[in-house]
Amino acid sequence: MTPRRIHHAAIICSDYARSKRFYTEVLGLRVVAETYRAARDSWKLDLALPDGAQIELFSFPGAPPRPSWPEAQGLRHLAFVVDNLDAELAALTAAGVEVEPVRVDELTGARYTFFADPDGLPLELVEPRQG
Structure with missing residues (x-):
């Protein structure tokens, strides 16, 4: 196996509108696509970085918060x-x-x-x- 680069990172947010504004307006990432999936009551926002890597921003109702402090295992x-x-x-x-x-x-x-x-x-x- 020889991965060449990171394709994307996926992030689940608690407030889609707030996170969309942060990643597009504050960080300046370019919107590639935005999709609402009614069956899941979920948004998916594909954001591009200049090198081609992407961030997928998701909203899922009822998603539990991510433990960060103290530092948690995982990403x-x-x-x-x-x-x-x-x-x-x-x-x-x-x-x-x-x-x-x-x-x-x-x-x-x-x-x-x-x-x-x-x-x-x-x-x-x-x-x-x-x-």
Whole structure:
């Protein structure tokens, strides 16, 4: 088996309209498709990143909350590469998103920070070390 790249990550949200606004307006992801599935009373929003990877945003009535703190087993967080971490932090802060202090990865030298989506899902921005 030789996977080549991540195709998509799927996220189940508690408030579809709030999460749709966050991922499209705050993070600026492009909508590929939006589907309402009446049989499941569920929305599915396909969002694209510039490299072709996608996020599938789902709403399911009655979905239980995800335990995050203390850190739970399973997917720890979703990380996005950015070219200018300071500019992205300014945009998030201007949108009212709380962002953790910037740290430097001791192994790679990359600058990074964490913030959360509307349901508390940990998201990370990574600015790879230049040079």
